[in-house]
Structures are given as C-alpha cells and as structure tokens.
Amino acid sequence: MTGYSEKVMEHFHNPRNVGIIDQPDGVGKVGNAVCGDIMELYLKVAKEVIVDAKFRTFGCGAAIATSSMVTELIKGKTVAEARRISNQAVAEALGGLPPIKMHCSVLAEEALKKALDDYQNSKG
C-alpha cells in the first residue's frame, strides 16, 4: 500500500532514540502545515560533538522512521558535520522513500537545522 522499504518499516517498528533529553543543548520543534506531522528533536552536545540525540514525533510511518534515522545519523558527528546532512541523505539511509513521503525527510532535516541553530544561539 505505502510502498515503504524494509528499512523504513524496521525503523518504524523499532525506532531508535525515542524520548526527550533533560537539559538539552539544542531543541528543534517543527510541524508540517500541510499534513499535520509534528517532530521534536533534542541534542546533547559536548565539545562540538553530538553525544546524544532523541526525538518525539506525531506522524506517519515515514515521519517516525526519518526521525529515528536522523538521530542515528547525527550521533557522534560534529555540529558542522551534522549541518551537512540533507533530507536526501536521511531518505537514502532508509533505502529511499515513496515520492509522496519525501516531505517527511524534509521535516527531519528542518528539525535538525532548528536544533543545531538552537544549540549555536544558546551558546551565544
């Protein structure tokens, strides 16, 4: 029906890094005005390296899977490296997304950018 890859389904059924981080160093909360999905991304950063990432998402299978994947992709990366992660990279890491679901990966990228901005702004 949805044409999801096995990897998307695997991340949907077993999402990594679900939850929130107490006293996070960066938070990105975004919503998709069209479909109504909501994503929250929490970062813990030490010496410019993302040491922990967690998420909470209201959304479809693709939204949950892309949230899960983005947390996996950024953990252990520097803030500068994480900035270069695009929505395509998230979708590719999941073995691709159906065209109509690409906006879910855009939402993940937006949440990440916002969380990184939040980290850099609060750092001053």
Place this chain on the structure above:
Amino acid sequence: MERGYLDHAATTPVAPAVLEAMLPYFGQIYGNPGSAHSWGGEARRAVEEARGSIAAFLGAAINEIVFTSGGTESNNTVIKGIAESNKARGNHIITSAIEHHAILNPCHTLERKGFEVTYIPVNNDWLVSPKDVEAAITAKTILISIMHANNEIGVIEPLAKIGAIARQHGIPFHTDAVQTFGHIPVNVADIEVDLLSASAHKLYGPKGVGLLYIHQGIKISPLLEGGEQEAKRRSSTLNVSGIIGFAKATELAADTMKTEPERISALRDKLIDGLLGKIKDTHLNGTRSSRLPNNINISFGGVEGEALLLSLDAQGIACSTGSACTSAKLETSHVLKALAIPHHLGNSSLRFSLGKATNDKDIERVLAVLPGVVDRLRTISPFYQPAERED
C-alpha cells in the same frame, strides 16, 4: 499469523457462489448481448434476467436499471448528465459536504463551468438536516444529491425526509447508495429517490460493475456515447459476467440482510465499547443511533492514523484511516474536516468495517492488539494530551 480483514467498506471478497455464477459467461456464453444471432440472445437473456432481479430488489421497474462500471461512473453520470440535460432550467446543485469524491469532484468541475453548488454542512453527528436542504433550494436548483450512508463515518442520512422535500419541489433527487445497497434495506419508493448509485464489489460481487437507477421520466444525458446500449443511457458493450455476478451478489444479500445486520451490529457495538473502554482519549466519530451495522470510526488522541494502520497491518489486521498521510493530496479526510474536530484527532482516525466473515475472535483480537499499539505510538508522540474533546 492470524489475519483479520476489517476493511469491507473498501471492498469485499467475491462470494464463491458469485464466482461460480459468473464463470460460464467468460468462455461458454460469450456472445455480445447486442448481437442479433442466438449467441447474442443467450447473453442478452441472462443480462435481462439479472436486471430484473436487481430491479425487484430495489423496488424499481426493469427498464429503470442501467449497468455501469461502478459507483464512480454512476455518480459522475448523475452529476454531469443531469447538469447537461437540465441546463436550460437552471444551474444549481445541492449536495453535502461529506459526499464521496466521485460526487464532489464532478461538482467542482461543474463549478468551473459556471454551475453553482451548495455543499450542505453536517451536524455534530455528521447528519444532513432536511431543513438545511430545503432552505438551499432556489428556482434554479436542478438536482439534490445526498449519500445514503457515509463511507467513512458510516452514518445513515435521513433520505426519506430529504426525498419528500425534493419531490415536493419537483427536483430530481439522487443518492449514492454504494455503502448501503445489499447491507440495509434500500427501496427506491421508500426513500423517494429518482436516481441511485450502487456498486457490486461492496456486497461480495466483482469489481468493475455497478448500476444507476433512473426513475422513469428523468431526463439525463449519457456520460458514454457510442453503440447506444442501455437504451442510449450508457453506451459500451455490457459487462455480462460482471452483471451476472452483481445479480447473484444481490440475491445473496437479500437473504443475508435478514440476519446479518443484527449479528454484525452486535460485533460493531462490542468493538466500539471495547475500544472506548480500554483506551483513554478515544472518540467515536458519528452517531451510534443512525449508523451502518458494520462501521466503526474512532479517533485515537495523539497518534497518527497511518502509523496505527501500519502497526495493525503488521499484526494481521486490515483497516483504513482518514489521516492526511494516506491521502494522495496529504489532506485530512474532508468528511472528518466537515466538523471542527481538533486537528490531531482528525488525523488520528481508524475505520473498521466488518463483514460476513468477521466473527467474535476478530473483534477480540483487535481489542487485544490495539491498546498496545496506541500505547507504543503515544510514547513516541510529542503531541499526546489527554481528553481535549468532550464527547
């Protein structure tokens, strides 16, 4: 893994007796009913017998039944055909906000061509008020089209009252009965309709065949023109095997309708009560009192419908959702949006539609599986806030 198909409003399996009735009409009785020779005659007699039995089931005359390719074609024919044949009389159509897209989209097309369409809103139970319909009538109204039962919410609309109003004003009245034909009594005299759409695959018949009931004297232009089959009302070689299957499915439905609604509505009520009782922040959409025996539509606060659907599918349970994420346009179902329910509840609905094969075990399995599924998704959800809506 045990599997339970609870999406009968989407489609039903073809009943074995239906398939058996159809089979001779592929390789043995294959004549074109339009042919003058005996091969054609054989096929023609079978089609006319089928037409007669379906007409009797509907309380219609045999020449009032036109076979089509399904509900979508029947609905398109009504909206576009009545508009075309009555354009000298007027350019106004009345319908409801919760019709199937096979009604709404042709209406939008007519609006672009200068027609005016009134979309009657619904009350808190998704019911159309006959008074609202009457108030919308103008001197230019040429058609009223209100569905018999809604495909998502399952509410049964007060057709007899609307039909009486239409007749009083001399305006053709159409109903999309795709969800009710073969499930609850549908008699064209009782509900005072002039036009009615139905589809075989919703009642254990084959896909690709439907009907349009056209009351004698109703002027309607055809959608398809060509060989002038169906008394010029619908050209195209008749789908003989499909029509035979449709008639057989109708015959079976006439029988099962005597006992099935009672059996299935007990299962429906068990599932509604069970889900509302077991899972907090759940909301039944649509009234319980005027509802199809097989429809359950519930919103689960804070979790998204497609995520629910996928999780249930993984555990062998099929249902559907009105969530934006499963629609091609990424929009919440227009039926759910017709009422101002909170956004996250509109995208959080599941529809279970029960059928002949559904039994108590299927209901028990949903009740055993779904609480855990909702729980898991709520732990992922940032959005989950209990009871925003009072039922």
